[in-house]
Amino acid sequence: MLRLPRFDMVSPTTVDGVVAALQTPGARLVAGGTDILPNLKHRLDRPPVLVDLGRVAELRTIDVDGDVLRIGAGMTLTEVSEHPRVREHFPSLSQAAGLVASPLIRNMGTIGGNVNLDTRCRYVNQTDFWRSAIGGCLKSEGDVCHVVPGGKLCVAAMSSDCVPVLISLGATIVQVGPNGRRELALETFYTADGTQHTAREDGEVSTELRVPLPKGPRRATYSKWSVRGSIDFPLVSVALRIDLAQDAVSSVVQDVVAVVGVLGSRPRVVTRLDDAVGLKLSDPAFATAVATRVHAQCKPLENVPYEAPYRRQMLRVHTRRAIEALVDAG
């Protein structure tokens, strides 16, 4: 069994306590531990102290606050997936949270951890011994990229199932740090540098996700493909949100948002979907138009298993099928 490195552990009970504990240079947060602990076993980091979020009660709520649903960062993925308000307003989020890894991991892992999931790469998420055989890389001990030869920017993949969905729903994230509280659109939270792929500032903790309640009829879904039916990170990951004029699949589409994960370190918000707007959701031309744009704009890399050209082709298929499934569901 791989061993964890040695570290101290503190368990504050308030967000302020967490922020204070994060003043220790190199301190890292741990909630469910399903991402950071394997990474520590792989010696991808050696924090002097882990700040445990398990006792911070204020992170453990889901409630409607005016026209947004507040989801506390400490809610487990199982809790998010099964929560009545989430199911009622955001079925695609319920779906995505329920597709992360396996039931045991969803019982441990939190939504805050999932949106802060470190980027992943076949050349990074290995033991330190393994990485020593290839001399490391930009994200570990080396200075080369094995995915993009000659590349100077790490392209490790944003592999969260929930992030594309939350972006598609227009979610914001609340960060609390030594300089107080700030709220930013989740879409702007991610950067193109896989070694530091979020806008998190030193000493900050994500406290909640705020998802605006739908203002009109809508269909939303999440499409995930992985080799196995459980455990695996996504290899194809597409979130769709379709706002409708009336609450029927025969209705005209007023707006459509497609967000794709597992490309580089930042999810891709697909643009120029205007030609799909105005079509009926049930019109096959709508599905084709969206799938074509997704395919054209998203270029998977060899940073996760399975050939990138294959995964690119699958983006088109799975996007179209996800829309067809929405139509079939009525």
Place this chain on the structure above:
Amino acid sequence: MSDEKREAWQIGKSHRKVDAMERMRGVTRYTDDIKLPGMLHGKIKRSPHPHARIVSIDVSKAMAMDGVFAVVTGADMPTPYGIIPWTPDETALCVEKALYVGDGVAAVAAIDEDTAIDALGAIEIEYEVLQPLFDPEESLAQSRDNPINPYARTGNLSKKVLLEFGDVEAALAKADLVVEGEYFFEGTTHAAIEPHCAVAHVEPNGLLTVWSATQVSHYLHRELAKVLEMPANRIRVIQPPLGGAFGGKSEPFDLEFCVAKLAQITGRPVKILYTREEVFYSHRGRHPMKMKYRTGFTADGKITGVDANTVLDGGAYSSFGLVTTYYSGQLLCAPYEFGAYRFLSRRAYTNKPACGPKRGHGSVQPRFSLEVQLDKAAVQLGLDPIELRRRNDMGAGAKTVNEFQIGSNGFLECLAKVEAASDWKTRRGSLPYGRGLGVAGSTYISGTNYPIYPNDMPQAAVQVCLDRSGRARVFSGANDIGQGSNTMLAVIVSEELGIPLDDIRVLSADTDLCPVDLGAYSSRITLMVGNACLQAAGKLRKKVCEAVAKRWEVSPKRVVLAQGMAIDGDDPERNVPSAQAFVWAEEDHGLLGEVGSYNTPKDRHGDYRGGTIGASPAYSFTAHVAEVDVDEETGVVDVKTIWVAHDCGRALSRRIVEGQMEGSAYMGFAEAIMEQHIVDPGHNGVHPGPSLLDYRIPTFVDTPELHSLIVEAHEAQGPYGAKEAGEGPLHPSIPAIANAIYDAVGVRMDTLPFSPPKVLAALEARRAAEAAGELAPHKGAARRTA
């Protein structure tokens, strides 16, 4: 071999495994659960280079660290060993060269694991990096002067076998149809959930005890004696309960020698537990094989001859490779009759983790090729593939073209069962495009006719003792690796002595306490150890029956031992508890103990060189039908159902046999669809994913419906007629799925695994050929493309 016509009271029933409740309750103590006072933890330093000469090793800094007790290197145990005595080509730790990424170079013993890990970092090794070879054919093409493996005798050629039976060229020339195919089986590993683990302890008088998660405690015992240069009688090997093996623990590994040596040096117990990554490096899994086949058929589907040419990618060491190379050809000659057969198999050394035996050793890969060849012939000849197989069935009592004597043979019944259960006749022709059914058959050995090291002693032996409380103790050297062999022994003793399973204690795989057994490999235990046990238990039964008959003043033939009693068969009202019967027998005979042993018949194979390798006392037979759903847009193959019919001679314990059949079908399915044990030549020969996250084995939700259909063709060589059930049922999995894919969508998958990108590429090639008018649409389907 039961001499009387008694009604079985245990044989053929379903039993709970004797160790099931302990395992379910979590109280089973596996090797890693062993904790001894003062125990140290060991770690092995491994080479980050796929091929490198070791220039120097400096352990002084590691030795100087607090908490470090000892460091050993290859120089401390330089004697080469090998599970096959003719190919000793590995050392406990690398002496001269490291041969793959992960090869063990040094080992430390420290106060705890963390200190041991830190100490590994302090060992300084200077390497001279050498050019690695990852492709077996490229490796074979090199000059013999600088072989990868320093102990190799013929360059990078690890083993070559060429055998020819009959005139193959003439047989192919006269055939109405010759199917030619090239196949590639990518390597797979065992992925047992329990990682390898070993603990060593040295008594003050020098006696060495090694607990190890091994499936061959006797061979480990021998190799420890050789490498540690100490007599075998000063060594005790114990195999604690195992968490799976599948062939991955069937030879000694570096950790067993290292714990022993480190315990000897430090005088303290030492444990080493592999990480999952190290399990992948220790490997010994299924060989990648490149196979070229030519098969001749008459117009009515009879096989005229088979010509096979195979290159095996052996990795860095021989392991069982000599046998694997033979098995890649020798085990193919049933259940179908061939007029003529030739195979050339060459095994190459490469700079990869060594390959060895995995469930269905050496014959799963060629079986894939042959069964797909048969399917191609059936299509070309316009025959039903089940009917084609029927027409080639060799029947019971046949002799194969390579002169193996086949005993009982339930292959036709296997075919009939899967045909009926899958509703083959009705459904195969009517399934829509995308859905398909495929069939495949196979045979496998029930043990090898000869032990790994030549000797005339029994291949299996069992000692059974009874005590006056009505209990039995069974001592057996056989390794229960989860396949249920301890339960099998208890069932036989229960059947013979009439006492319930709960009153039988099986003590196994302890070289101090148990008679020698060769281990859990080649599906040998039920037939060989079962026969030995039956012999011992039968002798005791006779004593007990005589003692009871004497008291009752009846013929011993009237005494029946069953249901925890001795019963008068003619007057069942007259009975006594088993304990009373055993007391009477002990009064008459003294302490009740008997031994039984088994050796194989030597008249069941050819006299040619190699004719003994692959020969078995008995052969099992299997047929599968697989049903698949192929997604034409994604290339994803969803295996819906596998029907497995297996002729095990006699199911001694039905639930265990069914479990073995399901587990085998699952394992083959996994290899067909997902598994890839490879190295990345573009990245210094690293294994791309040495973890259970990246080396994908199917989860419960991915697993098809599995239907086990037991066939029982009574085998005269087996205990109660039994043959093996642990490995044979795997073989048809892969070709049945390949053939079902063809039936579904009209593409041939001749390269494993049938991963979505590969299947999609084949579908696109077929669509292009259809568009060009070169092929008719499969099943006449009009289809949408992505």
